[in-house]
Amino acid sequence: MTYKVAFVSLGCAKNLVNTEQMMALCRQAGHIVTGDPEGADVAVLNTCGFIESAKSEAIDNILELAQLKDQGKLKKLLVAGCLSQRYPDDIRAELPEVDGMLGTGSYSDVVAAVEELMEGEKAEHFGNIHRTYEDGERIVTTPPYTAYLKIAEGCSNGCAFCIIPKLRGRYRSRTVASLVAEAKKLAASGVKELIVIAQDITRYGLDLEEKATLAQLLKELCRLDFHWIRLHYLYPEAVTDELIQVIASEPKILHYLDIPIQHCNDNILKAMRRRNTKAEIRALFAKLRAAMPDVVIRTSLICGLPGEGEEEFEELCAFLREEKIQRAGVFQFSPEEGTLAAAMEDQVDGEVAARRVELVVDLQSRIMDSYNEERLGTVMEVLCEGFDSQDGCYVGRTYADSVDIDGHVYFTAAGLVPAGEFVKVRITGVSDGDLTGEIED
Incomplete structure (x- = not known):
């Protein structure tokens, strides 16, 4: 039987890649895939x-x-992904509308689950979250000129506030060969901006039997026909001198570095x-700016x-005023059950934390x-969208603006500018965090 299977993806780009993989598996099995x-x-x-906000969004979508x-x-x-992995019993008890679940260790079981549901069977798959299959085909859903390359799954850092290791398993890198093969397909399909992602890309390759590094992988990717290579996320303590040298010297790698520091105290x-x-973060920022005077740093902060x-x-506010980090995502601490931070003493009043977020966002x-x-x-060079x-x-976007999280450039042009084309734009104005300009002949 052929079934019509619709996919809705919530959350981060790493989750989107899993959705794209499930879509490809369903299409390969002969089913019709739709959004x-x-x-x-x-x-x-x-x-x-x-x-909490992500959980609420997921529940709202379930109810819709x-x-x-x-x-x-x-x-x-x-229902697939992190919510089902984290709360399977709650979903069974409180959301009878849900017919089946896939945990984060079972994305590759999507075809079996779909067919089980349509045959009136129970469909609950919760495989080993430490041993998922990360290669294979994808149906890329981003615009044809931009795509993500997920180089690793899971996380082994164990930050006190974060539940991800319990949902996604230990850190495991994909092989250089599999990544280069996938990147070649993306380049051949017309992708011009490759966004390299993982929970922590700086630890790439250190867990492989044949040791590799992010610097080595990036050199391989730079040989392919991409115009821009963008990096998300680099943990500050694992940024090596070799990596800085590669980023600074390879013209395709954008001088836009997403480095989540979370705080400075x-x-x-x-x-x-x-x-x-704090001293080590300062030293890293100084080293990056010395190697790349035009570097744009993005970070994540928790108040x-x-x-x-x-x-x-x-102290955090003073640090931000001094360092002038150009891009930041600012979040209120969420005491997530199962994390060390949720059980800590001296919890900050929610209204106080929310006000601090507002102050940092304003700053x-x-x-x-x-x-x-x-x-x-x-x-500035702009990728027209x-x-x-x-x-x-x-x-469009400049090198300083990543997909969905940063600003845009609004520009005029005398002729047609196709989406996916790189153009030179003279910046003439600023408007609510965005830039305005006109194309240069």
């Missing part, structure tokens, strides 16, 4: 269960799909079980971790505005 759950036989919802079932517009609902960093100090008082928070927006104003009058009919101009 529209209405009218489908089975909807596969690939969830995130990392923090359940409405389609009630209306007779969807037959079965299969040494006591907070220690409580987080991070492996670096309200247990033990963060006014003094520690002010960082001023830093970003300053960075943008310094771009005025310069000519299409024409924005609402604003009556083209929209």
